[in-house]
Amino acid sequence: MKVLTVENLVRKFALKVLAGENRLQQTITQPQSHRPGLEFVGHFDFFPTERVQILGRKEITYLHKLSREERQLRIGNIVKYHPPCFIVTAGQEGLTYLTQYCIEEGIPLLCTNEPQTTSEFITRLDAYMIKTLAPEIAIHGVCVNVYGIGILLRGKSGAGKSETAHTLIGRGHRLVADDLVVLKKLSPRTILGTHDGKTKEFLALRSVGLLNVVRLYGRKAFQDETRVALDIELTKWEKNSLNNELEQEPMFTEYMGVQIPHIEIQLQPGRDVAGLIEAAANNWLLKQQGYSAAEEFMRRLESDSNW
Structure with a gap:
């Protein structure tokens, strides 16, 4: 306590x-x-x-x-x-x-x-x-801020969470925490992601070592905390396990009683994971504003069928 x-x-x-x-x-x-x-x-x-x-x-x-x-x-x-x-x-x-x-x-x-x-x-x-005084837990993962949206990156050890975070930093986004993410429950609907102090500004990359992102890329590469809006899990590629439906069924991960929208991104050589995370962040923001690409697409189909 x-x-x-x-x-x-x-x-x-x-x-x-x-x-x-x-x-x-x-x-x-x-x-x-x-x-x-x-x-x-x-x-x-x-x-x-x-x-x-x-x-x-x-x-x-x-x-x-x-x-x-x-x-x-x-x-x-x-x-x-x-x-x-x-x-x-x-x-x-x-x-x-x-x-x-x-x-x-x-x-x-x-x-x-x-x-x-x-x-x-x-x-x-x-x-x-x-x-x-907020209740808190620590989880294994990476926390980043993409276009002002807090995102948790989870996955098994070696899945590429830190490498993906490094790519996002190179595209102008910010690291919040690497390896150990502290989650604080500020309200029944709000989870704050931050670091534990010891790992502040550090990013560990396999084959390269420990990096201080602020020393390497400047203050813009790091953010002390962020409200978590998306939970993204990086998983092993499984053929035919993904589909191309217009709108995926919403999934959630629960942290201390707060449900966070969950997305699974499967890994494959050559796949632009950082780009998919950027797309997911922007799409989440559009949904908060009441826009759904799938709904607009269906309206267009219905409009064409009425001619």
Whole structure:
């Protein structure tokens, strides 16, 4: 299980620690933050106590308008649930009362330094926490980005996955991970492909050795992560096992409960595998836009038959 601490947030976003310096190892288990609203008026039925609590200009302005006694009551009602931490966005002043409560309850109180809106900070914070806490698995394969589309290349050892990736890099596409691909589930429909850090930028080619694609081909040859849209398996050529139907039945590979469209490409000397992968990527994109070449072809046939 991934572990995320308040200290990780302090370092990642260069946050100022106003209180709770000795509680920065407090763990965070929920990947989204929360801005208290209804809680300030005493409604706690759905208060997500395990989330990071964000206080922006709207919340702080409301608290400043309250009387001292009322403000203490509102803040006291929230801090007693002991959320992982409070983060106040930059530019907010007069937080003595909040600091004192956090000191007494042992809750880290942090403040942003960069001039940004609360919404902008929350977007960055949530994206970081979602990626960090996302369930993940590692699979054997290669991950590339072709025309902006993330593709997993799988197949038995020696099938030519890395060599195909090298050819794609030569055509202007990008390597994400070779040999070991880390898959992260960001949502019920989204799988992110990335590397494990150790193999970053490296591509292993049989008979050639280990290559650093960035050193060889420049920064454009590598991408740190990509949303996986296609799962392509490179398999041994089997005569008469493939057909030329207008539209193949859709197949899927499931990763952590997320179904990814699956395509099988059989290998044969002289076959332009990289070109087929490019075609598959472009065809997938057209389908997302609602276009089907097979459907258009059938409409043309029907149109001709009506004459």
